[in-house]
Amino acid sequence: MKPAPFAYERPRDVASALAAMAGDGVVKVMAGGQSLGPMLNLRLVAPDTIVDITGLAELKHVEVAGEELVIGACVTHADIEDGRIPDVTRGAMQRVASAIAYRAVRNRGTIGGSLSHADPSADWVSTFAALCATLSLRSAKGARLVAMKDFMLGALESVLQPGEMLEAVRVPVMSPSARWGYVKSCRKTGEFAHAIGAVLIDPEAGRARVVIGAVEAAPIIVDNAEELFGGRITNDFKSRFDARVADTLLSKAGMSDAADRHIHVTILRRAVAEAAA
Amino acid sequence: MRNERDISPAAPASKQGVGARVPRKEDDRLMRGRGQFVGDIRLAGLQDVAFVRSPLAHARIRAIHIPERYRDVVFTSADLVGIKPIRAITGLAGFKPSDQPILATDKIRQVGELVAMCVAPTRAEAEDIAASVTLDLEELPAVYDMLKAREPGSPLVHEHWGDNVFLESFFELDITQALDAPIKVTREISTARQCMSPLEGRGVIATFDHRLDQLTLYTGSQMPHIVRNGLSDCLEMDQGQIRIVSPDVGGGFGHKGILLPEEVCLSWLTMKRGFPVRWIEDRREHLVASSNCREHHYKITVYADRDGTLRGIDCEATVDSGAYSSYPFSACLEAAQVVSILPGPYQMPAYRCRTYSVATNKCPILPYRGVARTGVCFALELMLDLVAAEAGLEPGNVRLRNLVRPEQMPFDNITKKHFDSGDYPEALRRAVAQIDIDGIRARQRKGEDDGRLIGVGLSIYCEQAAHGTSVYSGWGIPMVPGHEQATARLTPDGGLELKVGVHSHGQGLETTLSQVAFEMLGVDVAKIRVVHGDTAMTPYSTGTWGSRCMVMAGGAVATACHELGERAKKIGAKLLQVDEANVVLVDGEIRGPNGSVTLKEIAHTWYRRPQDLPGDVDPGGLEATSGYKPQRDSGTFSYAAHAVTVAVDPDLGDVEILDYVIVEDGGVLVNPMIVDGQIYGGLAQGIGTALYEEMPFDRAGQPLNTTLADYLLPGPTEVPMPWLDHMETPSPYTKFGVKGIGEGGAIAPPAAIGNAVNDALRGLGVEMLQSPITPRRVLEGILAARDAKRTAA
CATH class of the missing domain: 3.30.365.10 (Aldehyde oxidase/xanthine dehydrogenase, molybdopterin binding domain)
Structure with missing residues (x-):
């Protein structure tokens, strides 16, 4: 289990990283390497060049800009877990971060690396979808913004183009009346999730956003989730949650196995209950 | 959950002997990261091996294509002239033997089976070479389910058997007497196939010493002497030409209780190429290729x-x-x-x-x-x-x-x-x-x-x-345990060396066997060294398996220490100028009616000041090897x-x-x-x-x-x-x-x-x-x- 030969570049800044990424051959960006490392060793990927951006200070920058928290792509899970970045989600991101894999993974793994890898079972792809985050992407040609809900196309597939990297995640400040719930099902501590339920429910605004993750594809995002709560979002949303609607939703999304649907619906119901608690 | 339990030590019979909670001697190095496992060994000129393994479970080999530039660093079964397959028979009636090829010959019978061996200065380069070798295989229907494998018409793993059954075993006593019982419960129950997953996988380094005319194989093994038997059979070499060293072993559980085709391969390769070679099992190889259990x-x-x-x-x-x-x-x-x-x-x-x-x-x-x-x-x-x-x-x-x-x-x-x-x-x-x-x-x-x-x-x-x-002779497998042997030797400074053919893969034998010796001789546990894991330095043993070490090697150490004590008594009696019948061994000293002499003094006199001994002293010396079997x-x-x-x-x-x-x-x-x-x-x-x-x-x-x-x-x-x-x-x-x-x-x-x-x-x-x-x-x-x-x- 040793990687096939590759060239290794460690650029000094984002501009030179983008230049290196524009080179010939297959280029992979490394930002923590917690998934890419094993994939290289198993020879599931064999890039010509690795561009390692993990150490770039520009990508560790964090700031609150207006109603958004802008988090550099190379901020680690542990940075978030340990409260080293401002909290605009009333602890939601901190709790998610603290349950990602193991501490050793959290020390090195980054939010940008995780999102770019686009593993359906990973926590951030579901979390940021539920939090209505926006991603800043940058290439040598320029920058663009993509909503998290539009970023992931499928398992290990995103809208990132060759030569393009994820630069930052922009998370809206959570409204004081919003309620957050996040539950995942793992067979053991640190294992990848088999089901994720993430909900952001604002009864005052009458809005709810529901994400069903770890579905072996991009997470299922329900932007206006009134149908899951009997047609409207009110303070009694927990008791209004309709598991049959969720089950139908999953069937329509192609989840044919009844036990799979049962697990996902259960996890979603528990996420809703957590939000109501 | 009751996580708090009283771990205060039970009052031991003696502070270091049988029954004492003595901290593990080996932990001083293991817990400081100073253990030496196969993967820690460095030899000058060492090269790494990676194997081309079968991607299919059941197939005929049509051809193995090796790029021209790698011809001299890739080896297949055609190169292993005179090397015999691994053959583990039993004496049980009806048993059908199998030949496990060292490298696959005409047919492949499992995913991960060794097909070719690639050698290079580093493992990564060896893997690159392995990746360049292509196999032309004719896939055969796989035998993937043991119950279906028993049905007529199943594909056959070993065609010449005519079925897929290694052995059928049977026992019956009076079953008809039970049939009228008022309660009768019938079920099908099964356990999954597992991997043993020791923290340390397998690992092998092979090197040949021309001065000694000896192959040395460093291998994480539970049973170095049995590996030597098997290797000697496959390579057709004298046992004296083979030395097996098993250094620190990070868990075995059975996984390190077999002769590996990799061990045979690397032994052949180092003799062929003249430099030391190494193969370290990676986790994927462990999961897929070498051995499973429990199904x-x-x-x-x-x-x-x-x-x-x-x-x-x-x-x-x-x-x-x-x-x-x-x-x-x-x-x-x-x-x-x-x-x-x-x-x-x-x-x-x-x-x-x-x-x-x-x-x-x-x-x-x-x-x-x-x-x-x-x-x-x-x-x-x-x-x-x-x-x-x-x-x-x-x-x-x-x-x-x-x-x-x-x-x-x-x-x-x-x-x-x-x-x-x-x-x-x-x-x-x-x-x-x-x-x-x-x-x-x-x-x-x-x-x-x-x-x-x-x-x-x-x-x-x-x-x-x-x-x-009496139990193993009935199985008739290549290994039958007899009397377990141990050697006990007093060193000139009064320390004690114990040599045993079993091997610790985490059991703490360096501590427990020392406790047994303390019980017998009263030598401080800190002054006792257990020598094991090396066929050149230890008596023959079938090794560590079947929860046998404390009974068998412990018994053997006690017996050897007893013999050593008898010899020390003979010398001590001479030094005390009393009859041997009048001395006893207590707390590390020989005591007579009017005085005592310590084992340390006896060792010093025997080795360093023999002039102080009378001419008629018993010549047996202070090194004893004894065999042991329970009653x-x-x-x-x-x-x-x-x-x-x-x-x-x-x-x-x-x-x-x-x-x-x-x-x-x-x-x-x-x-x-x-x-x-x-x-x-x-x-x-x-x-x-x-x-x-x-x-x-x-x-x-x-x-x-x-x-x-x-x-x-x-x-x-x-x-x-x-x-x-x-x-x-x-x-x-x-x-x-x-x-x-x-x-x-x-x-x-x-x-x-x-x-x-x-x-x-x-x-x-x-x-x-x-x-x-x-x-x-x-x-x-x-x-x-x-x-x-x-x-x-």
Whole structure:
């Protein structure tokens, strides 16, 4: 289990990283390497060049800009877990971060690396979808913004183009009346999730956003989730949650196995209950 | 969870001898990262090997294409002229032997089978070369299911056999007497294929010394002397030309108890190329290629009276042995053992069992910690709970009715296993009391606030260990243990060296064997060195397996130390100028009527000042090698009762262990602290079998859980701290009354946890009869039961 030969570049800044990424051959960006490392060793990927951006200070920058928290792509899970970045989600991101894999993974793994890898079972792809985050992407040609809900196309597939990297995640400040719930099902501590339920429910605004993750594809995002709560979002949303609607939703999304649907619906119901608690 | 337990040491008979909780001597280096494993060894000019392994389970090799530039660094079976395949026969009637090629010849019989060997300055370069070799294979239908493999018309793993059965074993006594029993429960029960997963995988370094005309093989092995036997056979070399060194070993559990084709390959390669070569097993190779364990299937019927008295057991069991018979334990030990141990610690008047060791296109299975007992215990103990449910009795009471009682000891059971000593019912009673079954029943009636279902489960087993000549000669495999030997040598400064042919792969033998020597000679444990893991420096032994070291090597060390003490007495008596009959050895000194002389002084005089000795001193010296067998070598029988409380989440199928109790009896314990550690480790592996570990195969014979992201092992958060209680019934046959105990922790957990889950699910009409009990299996069972209820309504 040793990687096939590759060239290794460690650029000094984002501009030179983008230049290196524009080179010939297959280029992979490394930002923590917690998934890419094993994939290289198993020879599931064999890039010509690795561009390692993990150490770039520009990508560790964090700031609150207006109603958004802008988090550099190379901020680690542990940075978030340990409260080293401002909290605009009333602890939601901190709790998610603290349950990602193991501490050793959290020390090195980054939010940008995780999102770019686009593993359906990973926590951030579901979390940021539920939090209505926006991603800043940058290439040598320029920058663009993509909503998290539009970023992931499928398992290990995103809208990132060759030569393009994820630069930052922009998370809206959570409204004081919003309620957050996040539950995942793992067979053991640190294992990848088999089901994720993430909900952001604002009864005052009458809005709810529901994400069903770890579905072996991009997470299922329900932007206006009134149908899951009997047609409207009110303070009694927990008791209004309709598991049959969720089950139908999953069937329509192609989840044919009844036990799979049962697990996902259960996890979603528990996420809703957590939000109501 | 009761995580706090009193770990204050029991008052030992002596502060360092048998019974003392002496901290492990070896931990000083191991815990500081200063251990030396195969992977730590550096030799000048060392090159790395990577193997081209078969991607298919069953195929004919049409051609192996090696790029021209790599011709001289890639080797195939065509290069291994004169090297013989690995052949592990048995003396059991009807056994069909298999030849395990060192590198595949014409046919491939498992995914991961070695096809070509590539050597390069680094492993990464060797893997690059391996990736450049292409195989032209004609795929054959795979034998992927042991039950289908027994059916006529199945594809054949070894065509010339005519079927896929290595061996059929059979036992019957009076089964017709049981057939009219009022309770008859029949089920199919199975345990999944597993990987043994020691922290350190296999690793081999081979080098040849022309001055000594000797091949040295560094290999993480449980049994260096047996590796030498096998290597000598395959390479057709004199044993004196082969030295096996097994340095620190990071866990074995059976995985390091076989001769590997890789060991033969690297031995050949270093002699061919003249430089040292290394292969370190990676985790993928471990999961896919070298050996698996545990895959059993039982079709079992238990007959009983309404009061729970066992009337008889009728069983047909199948073991998936994989493609080849591994050296030295063979493909049949496991299934043949099922026949002889299925009756467990119980008495019964009738028994019938037929087992099949079946060849499939999977890697060979090896005896893993507990060997067949984990599967047997799972099958039998699950069945006893079903009998109890049928009879409307508490499962503990059904067991108490049938367990062999202390006043019957020693007891020959229905298959003529000779249980040496113990109080099985007392162990069960203590476990039942500690887990508080009455309290759990009350809690079950009340229900849980979180909607989970509580269940309690028991299991009990007895375990034959330290099997001797009389047992193994019957198997007729390439290895039969005889007298275990040890050497004890006083050094000129009064220190003691012990040399043993067994090897520690984590058991703490450097400490426990020193404790035995302290008990015999009174030499401070800190002044004792245990030399092991090197065929050039130790007496012959079949090695470390079958929970045998404390009984066999401990007995041998005691015997050698006794002999050494007798010799020291002879010298000491001369120095004290008294008759030998008037001296005794106490606390490390020879005492006579009017004075004493220490072993240290005796050693100094013997080696450094021989001029102080009279001319007629006994010439035997201060180095003694002795052999040892227990008075009766049919094995010791340790035993344990496990009790567990679980909570099952009926919406996800998750199982959480809430409380775990172990009451065990390993005879006299040389170091109870080390035994505690072995039981904790065994429990972790047992929980792995019960809830997590599984190597599934698809219809093409492809192993599916090929990384640790898929093959789940329990971690620290999945293993509770058990409540542990030791009983100590001495074995009447062994030195100090010790019994083998090292494997036991891994035997009972799947059965106890399975019973607890079934207890929790009984109200839903769901039974889990297959390990591991995954959330998916539990949930599918619950959903199916719900659907059936709905259909019936």
